[in-house]
Each structure stands twice: as structure tokens, then as C-alpha cells.
Amino acid sequence: MEIKKLSLNTKELNAAIDIALNLESRILLQFPLSHHALIKLTNKIFELFLPEVRVKGQKTELIVSDLLEAIKEVVVNEIVELKVVQTLEIIFASFPHIASATAADCDALLKSDPSVDSVHSISASYPGIKALVLYRVAHVLWKNGIKLAARAITEFAHSLTGIDIHPGATIGQGIAIDHGTGVVIGETAEVGNNVRFYHGVTLGNLDVLKDQMGTKRHPTIEDNCTLYANATILGGKTVVGKGTFVWGGAWVTKSVPAFSQVVVEHSIRVKNL
Secondary structure (H helix, E strand, C coil): CCCCCCCCCHHHHHHHHHHHHHHHHHHHHHCCCCHHHHHHHHHHHHHHHCHHHCCCCCCHHHHHHHHHHHHHHHHCCCCCHHHHHHHHHHHHHHHHHHHHHHHHHHHHHHHHCCCCCCHHHHHHHCHHHHHHHHHHHHHHHHHCCCHHHHHHHHHHHHHHHCCEECCCCEECCCCEECCCCCCEECCCCEECCCCEECCCCEEECCCCCHHHCCCCCCCEECCCCEECCCCEEECCCCEECCCCEECCCCEECCCECCCCEECCCCCCCCCCC
């Protein structure tokens, strides 16, 4: 195979450089976060809220300091410098709640999943807990108007875990995401306490229309529900009542009373040979 060299004259080369520089400036304007900064932030979040993954001897005070510095690096391009300190104070104040919620999430998995033998194994190897703790930090940013950084964090979590949680969603404590691949939780979804997700569950929008922006488009899941694999629950008016089991493959677009079972009816037909 003959490999031809790319030949550009000076004019063409300068034009190509101009295009590249223009593209770079637009990328920096739209997405001013480096991959390195997100990795650094993610690692510090895990170290603080999943202490089992820490290097032995690390001090909490130093981890908190490093985490705040990593958050500053991520948000500094999105807000004016005068608000950076104020934002870091708000985020710091949220740490106890995030820690409490994460502990409850770990406990939910430990008590319900027969394959879990320790909190350490959850922290080290369960994608659900990682997606949730990153969501919880991103949610604080989202509520305080730092939306680009919030989306960047949850999309990084998505790429890391296969679990797509919008930072605008409202999620309670004691959440167990088993396996987790393909779980999608939309922006206006509301999830209560002690809810269990299996892989492929979607809490989505029924009608994807631009004029619905700013409205409640995703369902509400009340406390103590279990959503089995590939259940799809759609619509902002859809409420799944507390204690309900939604079985695998169910398609739900209307509200379900508390303590219900949503079952998909299957039939088996013998082929004519």
C-alpha cells in the first residue's frame, strides 16, 4: 500500500491553523473542563465519601482541602471569581449530608444484595455507589446554578459506570443500584428513600418537546419501591406509589397505587413444526 504525504502550501497551512485555533477557543468556551481535572475531582470525591478506597494513613482534613481545590478548578471558569469562595462554602456545608446519604446507600446494598460481603467491596467495585456519590456532589452544584460543571461530573460518571443520572434529579437515601448498566434517571425525576434499581431502568420523559423545558417531565418514585431490569417509567405526571414492585420489561406511563405489582403478561406459543 502506498502512503502519500500530506502536502500543504503556506496559505493552506495557515488557514488550517486558524480553523484549529477557532475550534479550540469554541471548545474551551463551551466546555472549559479538562479530562484531567474531572479525574482528579472524581478521585477526591471517592476518597472522602468512600473512605474504604483511601490510601492508608490519609488524613480527612487533607482530603477535604484537596477536594475543595479540585472543585474550585472545575467551577472557576463558570462563575465569577468573587463567588468562588461563597460556592466552596456552600459545597463544604453539604458534605455531611452527602456522607450520610452515601453511607445509607452502601448500607442498602450491604443488607439486600447477597453478593455483597463488605462495605469495602461496595466502595471498590460497585458502579452504582460511584454514580450516586458523584451525582450527589453534582446535584449541589446544579442547585446553585453551576450547571455546566454539574453536567460534566455526571457525564463523566456515566462514562465510568454506564449509569446516567441527571444532576437535576432529586434522589433520596438508601438507594441500591444493582449492576446498573443502562440506568437512566432524567432531570426532573423524583426518587424517594430506599428505592432499588436494576440494570436498564429508565425514568424518562413521555413526550420530548422543547417547549417542556422547565416543567416536570420525568416520573416520581415513592419510598421503598423496587424497579426490576429494563422497566421503563415515563412522564412527569406518573407517580409510582410507595412499596410498589415494577417487574422487568414493564412500560409504565400512568400512575400506580401504593403497594402494587406492575407485571408484564407473557404468553408462550408452541411453533408449528
